[in-house]
Amino acid sequence: MRKLFLIITSIIVLLGIWLLISSKQATESTTRIQAKLADVKDFKYYLDQGNDKIGKEMANTDLVIVEPIEMQQKYIDHAQENGTLIYGYINAMEADKWNSELYSQLNEADFYIDKYGEKMYFSEWDSYLMDMTSQHYQELLLEEIQKQIVQKGLDGVFLDTVGNINSYLPEKEQEAQNEAMLSFIKKIKQQYSGLSVAQNWGFQTLADYTAPYIDFIMWENFSYDVVGEDDWALDRMKQLVHIRDKFGTQVMAIGFEDEEKSRALAEKYQFKFFYSPAGSHYNTWQ
Template identity: 75%
Template sequence: MRKLLLLLLAILIAGSMWLLLAQNPVSSSTSIQAKIADVKDYKYYLDKGNAAIGKDMTKLDLVIVEPIEMQQKYIDSAQKSGTLVYGYINAMEADKWNKALYHQLNEEDFYRNKQGEKVYFAEWDSYLMDMTSSHYQELLLTEIQKQIVQKGLDGVFLDTVGNINSYLPQDEQTWQNEAMLSFLQQIKKHNPELSVAQNWGFQTLADYTAPYVDFIMWEDFSYPVVGKDEWSLDMMQKLVHIRDEFGTQVMAISFEDETKSRVLAEKFDFKFFYSPAGSYYNTWQ
């Protein structure tokens, strides 16, 4: 009789736990945030892979790749080993090399300055885009579905989000930031389990996107640049507060003075990657 009662009690407890989990499931966002928080070694690489690179990817905690370039077999192999793989998507710029996407653009998709001119970045052969364009957002959502979701990547890495604060007049930033927020909400609506990350755009993150972003990248987190700069030091503290509130991790990339830059990053518990080639990520380092 006692054994029967214990068995019934165990069944009731198990049933209650199942019901609790069904009503309050552990979200994939929480799970992936925990994995990102534990990241020690990561890389940012935007070219094709090879056998050696593929093997190295399996040893990393996280890697950001260009999904058009990186072969699927290396992505799959890395994920099987536990590596988080994020796919690059250029959010605020359109790269002319990506012809399949570029040829779908309408004139309304390009940002135009107060003189009515497009903004061209010669260094990258790209144009500044207008995130308030619903057509442009739809193109990017389709690109994410094709290059990220269908290839089974863990997340999307949105580059050039910082262009809003860096290149747009103050009176136009609110519109673009609100559009960026709407865009991220659409990503999560269509793919709630997909992790989202962004490059730069610290104020955009603080005021708009933090609830949807699992990590933000800080490029040129180089000690000679940020080590004694008041704005940078203040921003480091702000990012720590954002991380405490939303779980958004910081991926720091240094271009020079690796040792001092790493020490500074570790002081704030930022993830660290050294890129002596600067913001050119076509060499596996």
């Protein structure tokens, strides 16, 4: 009996040591990523296949967000060997029909259903709004992250469409979805220790829920004519500066028009800036 007690005690001690080491490594990894993100001078957002020219330019860019299903592994590896941070795209609040392998595993309960009993379809992207409170859907996304992000050795996961919660859902339904999003992001951190997490839009979600776990947030259409003199947008800029000061969350801003004035505004708030004249279609390396 005493021998069994000693064995169990030893196992508990070893487990505790392993947890401490894992926690320390995760903290060190997060600190390293945040330091590199703070030093980012240029970044790209590209969701298609690479070629030798793109691969070479990726290796000379501080940060690149890629579609890991499309981007070839050799270009990812080469860029990382040269110090580039690579984040992999995962559509969080929408299911893309083109991603047939993931889409075929969805249950009806995974889709968001409005008060009329209808799904919400986005014709421009051929996608459906999803229900983050579905545990089955969260598990599918975690498996997708394991397959497309972790196994391919990427530095982080970029969660797109987080902003859909505040943009498309009735106010009374937003809290449940935001809580579910927070729970999902915590699961990413727990299951994939040291993996960096970023989100697209969802400023209120960030402020009220996810900021402690998010290393950068993207602001699309950060174009001067849209945000430069808009009170709501200017308030969000100040809010994001406060969040960055508190949690280290960087801001990646993408301008669609008026590159010079948009870049100057981003630099005023020390946001990273990328100019995309093609708008929110990122299938051309720019």
